[in-house]
Amino acid sequence: MIINRTLKDPGIILGVSFVLIIAVLGIFAPWLAPSNPNDQILEFRHKPPGFVGNIINYRLAQDLPETSMAFQSAFVENNTAIIIDVLNREHRILLKNISGENLTAGKETVTFWLGTDQFGRDILSRIIYGARISLMVGFTASLIALSIGVLLGALSGINGGKIDTIIMRFTDVMFGFPTLLFLIGITAALEPSLNVVFLAVGLVTWPGMARLVRGQVLQLKEQEYIQSAKALGISKRTILIRHILPNSLAPIIVTFTLGIAGAIMAEASLSFLGLGAQPPTPSWGAMINNSKDFLRIAPWSSLAPGMAIAIAVLGFNLLGDSIRDLLDPKMKTER
Amino acid sequence: MFGPFRILLLSLLLFGCVKEIDYETLTTAYSADIRGFDPAFATDIRTGKIISLVYDNLVRFDNEMNLVPALAQQWTVDLTGRKYTFIIRNNAHFHDGSQLTVLDIAKSFQRVLDPSTASPQTWLLDRIAGAKDFMNGKENFLRGLKISNDSTLVIELDNPFAPFIQYLAMPATAIINIKDSKSLSQAPSGSGPWKLEKWERDGEIILSKNENYWDKPPKAERMRIRILSEVMTQSAEFEAGSLDILEVPQSEMDYWNKYKYNKLDVDELNIWYVGMNCSRPPFNDVRLRRAMNYAIDREKIIYILLNNAATLANGPIPPQLLNEISEPRYEYNPNRAIRLLQEAGFDKGLHSELFVAGGSGMFHVLEALQSDWEKVGIIIDIKRSDWNVFKTSVREGKPDLYYLDWFADYPDGENFLYPLFHSKESMTKRNRFYDPEIDAIIEKIQQLTNQSERQQLLETANKMVADAAPWVFLWHSKTTYLTQKWISEFQPSSIFNANRYMKITKHPR
Numbered sequence: 080m081i082i083n084r085t086l087k088d089p090g091i092i093l094g095v096s097f098v099l100i101i102a103v104l105g106i107f108a109p110w111l112a113p114s115n116p117n118d119q120i121l122e123f124r125h126k127p128p129g130f131v132g133n134i135i136n137y138r139l140a141q142d143l144p145e146t147s148m149a150f151q152s153a154f155v156e157n158n159t160a161i162i163i164d165v166l167n168r169e170h171r172i173l174l175k176n177i178s179g180e181n182l183t184a185g186k187e188t189v190t191f192w193l194g195t196d197q198f199g200r201d202i203l204s205r206i207i208y209g210a211r212i213s214l215m216v217g218f219t220a221s222l223i224a225l226s227i228g229v230l231l232g233a234l235s236g237i238n239g240g241k242i243d244t245i246i247m248r249f250t251d252v253m254f255g256f257p258t259l260l261f262l263i264g265i266t267a268a269l270e271p272s273l274n275v276v277f278l279a280v281g282l283v284t285w286p287g288m289a290r291l292v293r294g295q296v297l298q299l300k301e302q303e304y305i306q307s308a309k310a311l312g313i314s315k316r317t318i319l320i321r322h323i324l325p326n327s328l329a330p331i332i333v334t335f336t337l338g339i340a341g342a343i344m345a346e347a348s349l350s351f352l353g354l355g356a357q358p359p360t361p362s363w364g365a366m367i368n369n370s371k372d373f374l375r376i377a378p379w380s381s382l383a384p385g386m387a388i389a390i391a392v393l394g395f396n397l398l399g400d401s402i403r404d405l406l407d408p409k410m411k412t413e414r
Numbered sequence: 415m416f417g418p419f420r421i422l423l424l425s426l427l428l429f430g431c432v433k434e435i436d437y438e439t440l441t442t443a444y445s446a447d448i449r450g451f452d453p454a455f456a457t458d459i460r461t462g463k464i465i466s467l468v469y470d471n472l473v474r475f476d477n478e479m480n481l482v483p484a485l486a487q488q489w490t491v492d493l494t495g496r497k498y499t500f501i502i503r504n505n506a507h508f509h510d511g512s513q514l515t516v517l518d519i520a521k522s523f524q525r526v527l528d529p530s531t532a533s534p535q536t537w538l539l540d541r542i543a544g545a546k547d548f549m550n551g552k553e554n555f556l557r558g559l560k561i562s563n564d565s566t567l568v569i570e571l572d573n574p575f576a577p578f579i580q581y582l583a584m585p586a587t588a589i590i591n592i593k594d595s596k597s598l599s600q601a602p603s604g605s606g607p608w609k610l611e612k613w614e615r616d617g618e619i620i621l622s623k624n625e626n627y628w629d630k631p632p633k634a635e636r637m638r639i640r641i642l643s644e645v646m647t648q649s650a651e652f653e654a655g656s657l658d659i660l661e662v663p664q665s666e667m668d669y670w671n672k673y674k675y676n677k678l679d680v681d682e683l684n685i686w687y688v689g690m691n692c693s694r695p696p697f698n699d700v701r702l703r704r705a706m707n708y709a710i711d712r713e714k715i716i717y718i719l720l721n722n723a724a725t726l727a728n729g730p731i732p733p734q735l736l737n738e739i740s741e742p743r744y745e746y747n748p749n750r751a752i753r754l755l756q757e758a759g760f761d762k763g764l765h766s767e768l769f770v771a772g773g774s775g776m777f778h779v780l781e782a783l784q785s786d787w788e789k790v791g792i793i794i795d796i797k798r799s800d801w802n803v804f805k806t807s808v809r810e811g812k813p814d815l816y817y818l819d820w821f822a823d824y825p826d827g828e829n830f831l832y833p834l835f836h837s838k839e840s841m842t843k844r845n846r847f848y849d850p851e852i853d854a855i856i857e858k859i860q861q862l863t864n865q866s867e868r869q870q871l872l873e874t875a876n877k878m879v880a881d882a883a884p885w886v887f888l889w890h891s892k893t894t895y896l897t898q899k900w901i902s903e904f905q906p907s908s909i910f911n912a913n914r915y916m917k918i919t920k921h922p923r
Contacts, residue, residue, distance in 0.1 A: 106458075122718065357795065372646065375649075
């Protein structure tokens, strides 16, 4: 029956497929990305989507990282490749350092499906790797918020009295701060980096979860089966873990999923402001920040990450909504 | 911060109405507000520019970077190089109508040094004889300033110091109406070609021409300087015709190249660089510092990322300030960089952090440098912080690497040596570079008055500093200005306070 209803709801199909796309991109990034997201080919600066270019893959010495460059012409002399670049300068690279170990094998024709940014980096590859960062932030931050929120919410709900008052007033205080402003404050005070963003977003977004869990606990506490468990002399802790929490799982999952969307958005905002991912990390927010000055010259370089953020956030929101619809028994009759 | 959105709103507004062009008012833009109109506190370029419009100095720079008379009709230096005699013109008046006298000049200088003023610019005048005693309260007046008669001022220095006369063309040595010295910051009281009409903070500055200027007054009636912090907003406003002059943002060079506006390229006296902390590992090794220089392809970066709006730096001093064309240094040679790294024992690579101020110009370029360094095995993390935090950590010598620029105060190679590489400055404020030989040569340059000998020493010093590689020398940037078709005689200059908008006109075409 659930499957039946699922198929009728376009929201859930869209949500699931968006989330799946992002998840697959993020998890399989190294296999899916056509090129290294940080490889700069300056000659290909601001090329529009669909641009096709020829490059040579090489490294400067055996144990150094592989890199690529564009060329005007290239030929072999003895054991050395001579590459003429856009400024008519000669670059001599030992053949053994050319990927594939001969010039023909080292050459590659690359299509930049979403165009390139101001450093000639492949936007598609950066979007794909960016999905990783967004997923990681989404899950880590939401997990932190989940842990804190559930712990404090449950403590508050089950104990009541002074503990409840203290925890809930603290939660109110946390709620009182505008989220983004609070995040900017934390990340600006610490050294900006992705790890700080993970932590900060988690530490700022838990109050919603805490209130929700407390509400659930208060409501379930009065149920007959809990009352009987109490009468049997089962400890508060066991009641909470064995009976109350499993029964409030549905709203928790929904809030968790929606929290992921919020966290992705928060990371993008912080990175856009330069407080999140540091260069050259391909975070979507940072990509928009980097290309916003070129909006009139290369609009694709900010549009693509913008779309990616939209899809990810929309996907997780739709998914969360749909899960709520599916799990909430009261919704069934209304439909 | 939310640039693109603002632009959208703005363009909606602009396309909605067609504006009449006001031919009386010249409109330009600054990217941030000025600090105020008090010359004693003019430490940044924007404030310095506005001070040069509202006030006069004894001498000033013309557009070709020559020192020319201003309030001083003429001046002489005696053979010791310590005594300067200035003949002051008697037809200069402050904006309130009172005459500018020799006494005003002496008091203006004294005020900068006075501890109760707390000016950060005392270094410009503290070489005058008796300045130390005056500053620590031992004497009530400046011994080295002598008023011989109504139109003659004599300044005596402790020691011969060649750049001193150029210091007198700097914003902080502008002459003020001393009776208004308390309220200068809001209400300037000077004798310059422009008078302040209105200053709306973070909004606009409106100046009107001084009809009674001792020289020919400006041709334009009024000047409006708008504070527009987003470069894209400036571009859009220029496109709509509401700005007469645009300093083309580096990121929009490609865009504007397509259009036919009057274009002016100005080689500014500046240098962009990456400072390396020379007094502790790993960058105390000159081989590593040279490797950092060889590893980056500056030529390609300038050609592609900067649209050729810069010239390669072959040392700290910009080519306009040297007689000979300096030989190319540190051409792109990654293999040489790798060899140097091996010699210095970094064959396993190196990991370091580069500090940069958040909004600093040309910030984008850093990622290209980062990528070039990675190719030879030097991994650099970019650490961004706000300007004040950045400035403090550089001063305290925290960063191993930092990205910064230097703009000339006055057109003299010495200004690219002493404040940057003399151990007195570098060891306390900058990248902790100390070379006794370079110190000695810089001190000699400061004392020499013989121009050809001095020029030769400047060249030697430039080469020595390039050899020692305390920096990664990047480039000297150009600024491109566009003007609307109704603007003529706009003359930007290489030195920030030389252009006083005297001849510029706005006429229907």
